[in-house]
Amino acid sequence: MKRTGRRTAVLAALTAAVLMAAPAVASAAPPASALDVSDTTLGAGDTFTVTEQLYNPTDFTITGAKAAVYAKESPIVDVVDLVSCTGSIAPCAQYLSSFRGGVGDLGPGDSATVTFTFRVKDDAIGGQYTLQHQFAGDNYAFGVEDGPAVTITAAQKADVKVALAATPRIGVFARVDYVVTVSNTGPASATGVRVTVNPGPNRTVTSMTGCTKSGTTLSCTFGTLSAGASATAKFTSEGGILAWGAFTTTAQRAASTPADPNAANDAASKKCTAYTGLYVTC
Numbered sequence: 559m560k561r562t563g564r565r566t567a568v569l570a571a572l573t574a575a576v577l578m579a580a581p582a583v584a585s586a587a588p589p590a591s592a593l594d595v596s597d598t599t600l601g602a603g604d605t606f607t608v609t610e611q612l613y614n615p616t617d618f619t620i621t622g623a624k625a626a627v628y629a630k631e632s633p634i635v636d637v638v639d640l641v642s643c644t645g646s647i648a649p650c651a652q653y654l655s656s657f658r659g660g661v662g663d664l665g666p667g668d669s670a671t672v673t674f675t676f677r678v679k680d681d682a683i684g685g686q687y688t689l690q691h692q693f694a695g696d697n698y699a700f701g702v703e704d705g706p707a708v709t710i711t712a713a714q715k716a717d718v719k720v721a722l723a724a725t726p727r728i729g730v731f732a733r734v735d736y737v738v739t740v741s742n743t744g745p746a747s748a749t750g751v752r753v754t755v756n757p758g759p760n761r762t763v764t765s766m767t768g769c770t771k772s773g774t775t776l777s778c779t780f781g782t783l784s785a786g787a788s789a790t791a792k793f794t795s796e797g798g799i800l801a802w803g804a805f806t807t808t809a810q811r812a813a814s815t816p817a818d819p820n821a822a823n824d825a826a827s828k829k830c831t832a833y834t835g836l837y838v839t840c
Contacts, residue, residue, distance in 0.1 A: 588613045588669070591625065591693040593705030602680050602713035605641060609673045612693050614664040622696030623664040625672035626656045630688035630704065637687060637710070638676040645672040658694070680817065684712030714816040716748035716785070722809045722826035726838035732797035733764075734830055734838055737790055738778055738809045744785030751780040752813040757795040758805035766793035777812070799835035806830075 588611070596607040610625040625646075628634055633655040643650035646659035650672070659672035689705040719741045727733040738755060742748045755776035757763055763771055768791030769778040778791040797805070811824040818824065830840035 587615050589703075590615055590700040591691045591703065593627070593689055593691040593703075595689060595706045595708060598706060598708045599711075600678050600708055601711040602678050602682055605675060605677045606708075607673055607675050608689060609671060610659075610691050611669065611671050612661065612664065613669045614666055614693075616698070617666050618698075619663050619665045620693075620695035620698050621663045622660065623662065623670065624658045624660045624694045625670075625674075626653070626658045626692040626694045626702075627674060628656045628690040628692070628702060630690055631685065632683070632687065634687075634689075636679075637682050638678055641675040641677050643672060643674045645670065650674060656692075664695075678710055680713055682710055682712060684710055686710075714746040715819045716746045716783075716814060716816055717743040717820045717823070718748050718751055718783070718811055718814045718818050719743055719820075719823040720753055720809050720811050720826050722807065722828050724807065724828040724830060724840040726830060726840050728837060730799050730835045732799075732801035732832035732835045732838045733794060734796075734807075734840060735792070735794050736807060736828070737792050738769075739788055739790050740780050740783065740811070741788040742783035742785055746816055747782060747784045748814045748816075748818075749782045750813050750815050751783055751789075752811075753778045753780070753791070753809050754812045755793065755809045756807065757793075758807045760801070761795040761797055761805060761807070763793055763795050767791060769793055778809075797832050797835065797838075801832040801835050801838075804829060804831045 592611045594609045612625055614620050635652050640657050643659050647662050648660050650659040661670035686707050686709050688707045690702050691705050692702045693700045721739040723737045725735045769776040780789045806827055806829045808827040830838055832838045
């Protein structure tokens with residue numbers, strides 16, 4: 559019994575000595591760069607922040623150290639606009655296909671943080687984008703690493719097309735009947751659709767359907783149009799019994815939501831010519 563006790567005591571003493579003599583396990587050094595993002599689900603026009611941490615793990619000073627942010631699937635400069643940044647010694651800026659923020663020289667073991675504020679472009683293509691980061695310097699640069707992925711939803715768009723038809727009437731006052739047609743070619747539904755009409759010089763609007771008059775201008779309201787739908791408004795203008803010469807009537811899209819991607823079909827016009835109040839051609 560005494561020998562067993564002595565052996566146990568000796569083993570315990572040896573174990574304690576070994577543990578005390580063993581070197582402490584060093585904590586892992588942080589990576590040269592790491593990326594955090596404030597939001598990973600974004601839509602066109604949304605603002606978000608990207609924070610990049612830099613750490614110099616080398617035994618020499620890296621001069622002109624910069625935090626660089628990329629996107630893997632497409633140049634980040636085509637997806638977002640730079641709003642502002644903090645933590646840099648000079649304004650952040652685009653550099654080729656990246657955005658960069660300079661933090662000056664970083665000695666061995668030094669660290670720095672740059673926070674970029676971005677805004678998703680209104681015309682950004684929807685999809686998933688992997689953000690990438692890099693610690694870049696004037697005398698040394700680390701590799702580009704993958705960071706968090708963000709999902710961007712493209713802005714909804716509705717292409718509202720405006721057309722104008724004119725039918726002259728034989729008789730007094732150089733009368734012309736007009737039909738304004740708006741069509742939504744999509745892909746989204748359009749709301750708040752409104753068209754303004756200028757009847758032309760020396761023309762008097764005598765009747766209208768779906769429009770209101772303010773001074774010499776008409777405002778025609780069409781409300782909501784689903785993709786593929788169309789609607790019409792009508793009005794008549796006269797030039798008087800002594801009307802003579804050419805005049806042009808125009809219709810222009812004034813409002814609709816969401817954004818209209820094609821401005822080329824937002825307006826229409828008709829040119830007519832009066833030969834006294836008895837005869838008009840269009």
